[in-house]
Amino acid sequence: MTAEPVVTVGSATLRAAAAAISELAREVGDSPEADRPHGFRHLLRADVHDVVMRCTVDGEDADPQDLRELADAVRKHVPEGAEAGLNPRVEVFVRLLREDAFDAAWTLAHDNASGVLHPSRPQATWAGGSNLTSQLALPTFVDGEHVYAWLPGFRDPRWAVPDHIYDLTERVVLRANLDTAQLQAGGLRLSGQGYLGLLVATTDDEVTIELRGPNDARVEVPAVRMRRPELVHPKGPALTRLAWGGWSARVDLGRLSEQPGSWRAHLRVVQQGVRRQRRLGTTRGPLVAADLPTERYVWQGCTYQLTSDGTSDALIVKVGRLPPVSRRLIRRTRGVLRRAVPGGR
Template sequence: MHTTDPVRPSDLRDVTVVVRLRRQPADALDACFGSLQAQSIGQDRMEVVPVGDEPSLVNRLTGRARGGRRPSPVREWSVSRAAGRYVIFLDGSDRLAVDALERLVSAADADEADVVVGAAEGPSPDPAPARLFRESQAHADLWSSRLYWSLTADKLFRTELLRRRALDFPYTGSTGDEMAFTASALVAADSISVVAGPPCLVNGARPVVDVPVADRPALADRLMRHAESLAPEGARRDHLLSRHLERELADATGAVLSAPLSDDERERVSQEARKVLDSHLTDGALALLPRPLAVQFALLSAGRFAEARTMAAYRADKEKAAPRKTVENGRVFTTLPFFRDPGPALPDDLFDITDRMTVTQELGSVGWNGSILLLEGHAFFEQLSTRDRATKVVLRERGSGAEERFSVTARRDEELFNAKGKPRAMGRFSSRVNFRQTSSGWPVPPGIWDLYLSVSFEGVTQEVRLGHRRSEKVDVTGRAPVRIAPSPRSAEHELFATLFWTEDGDLSVDVSERVPPAAGH
């Protein structure tokens, strides 16, 4: 049982930094505590608590921990004893940037965040995806991002959240405990912020915890059971499970299938992994996984261990060529090993990547020529060629769903490439959207009309909103109404169209019926 010292008002601080000591080299510990002493937030606004298994080391470093109440050297420390409004957990090999705590606390206060995730660099045991830190986010969405993919506790947590949820940081060193703690806090948080820019944290080399191959399926099982306790069945649980399938169980099965084990041992551990999949693998979680891993898991679930081993070797091969794509009836399939192999007879859906096709697009220019809206830009699939183009501009009325489609003219551009440098020469387009005469012969009627691009190549089609990705040359300030046609309903009225940009930066047109201005106005 933890004993709780009383916290007096004069003891309160902005942040408590808990440093876990685990036989780190002396120079690493010196760098860690030196970075804490240099914090721009000021020593009077923080407290530092060294925690570890070696009393002599804790005692020595406790003398360097300043701010708040003098911390006691303890092996275990409870969040109930934190003097800070926020708490962050570091390893003794980590270092903080000089302004790290100031930036993290400022973000937490400004955004009213329960958890703040700062950009980091160095060999993290569970790194966050780099794209998460392209820009700071006041309110990051746990369920549509990969925030949950980083379950290290080197984040800023609101102390009140941890106390309210009875979450205490585990100091046992048991593998998986830190991830379970962080997972619980992330899911419980009402708001999560991301601080991008210069790294807040530099991860040092942590002691390696080597989990025996035979025990890895059990670790994955434990973490997935914990994830299932955090979210009900459905998309959110699938999101959490997909992370543990992609990280822990992928690591476990890859090791099982490739490690130099005896045939009996490999069979036994493969059966354990199969049981984990049978217990936790949902169709929703499977759909979120990279296709090669999904195929490997499907083979394991079917008891096809030899084929699963082949798939694990394929995944591990860094020199393999990119798989070909097969396009049939508007669907795209990746021709991975065992695609339409009559042996395992895996379903085509497992290889379907249609929904993973990504469109690169940009609106290059927009303007009126009388009642015709002229559009130019480019749009193509990153993963497909620009053959068999059937792209259209779609004009859709926001309330009724009524729509009009307009052809585009391809503009060959030999300097147009995808992100990997492959040519997409026929991806440039221009279009004339005639507001005066639609397919019915009448003008576009009054309403809010949103513009979309139905991008179509090689028989594959995906619709994207038009406008939020645009050239700097596009004028987003002009809102002058344009007369497009006499009103079909009243000889005294005319139809006017006004371009505008939504809050998300997309292009829309407001068509209204009004009395035309008097001559000379």
């Protein structure tokens, strides 16, 4: 006589979650196509990940192998890639389920619950009070141009989970805005924010302003990292991750005057060896005026004016040479003004 398998509270909860996936996925499938990604993400977060997270915290009446039925339901009813866009920890958890990496998935769910969930059964702590703080930060590991989530199971010889399960490279994007753009004292002063998502911004990051002009001309200027208090979070895993996410640079206008025409600005950021680049647009930061200064600036026989591309919103510096007559007139005017000022030269 074959003994019936023992069904514990935890395993029953996981079975109920697996059974609910079919019904919930059917409801999502009947919804408008534009709403489906949101519905699937809510399903994976609330009815899959959060349920497992609760089981790992509540005790010993469930086992990593109890995830098998839940993993089968995810593979059968939830389209591949529906987890994209979730919190990276949750996304990796769902990928582990699809891979049948149950030990790593169980350990990760418990790690995700640290500082977030109370056990259902009351527990006393030595110092008293709550043992909850905040969600753990996401550690990353950079290998060449690839960025991996350094979470339970990553390159762990006990479980041999493929690296691609932890690969978050596509989520590492350059986020940037422009706070100031000023033409003054023979230079273009630029400052703003620029950092790579998921990575820590530091003073050692390589930040470069690149202006692309006529005839494939290029002018590159290194920027200086700046501390930005508004990027410091009051609490949580991202507390100071972006504290040094600001930058400032000065471009010598003489370098642009060699090729009159339109120069488009780009920002390049290299963090931990990972390189990203994008157009430097006129999107404004939260602490500055929304309008770009567009007054024409005259310096050493050339005119300079800031504008933007209506299609890409890229910052553009228009450079033009003054005709010889205008140059002579400007020189005479300056001479008169210098003589009119006591001590002028």
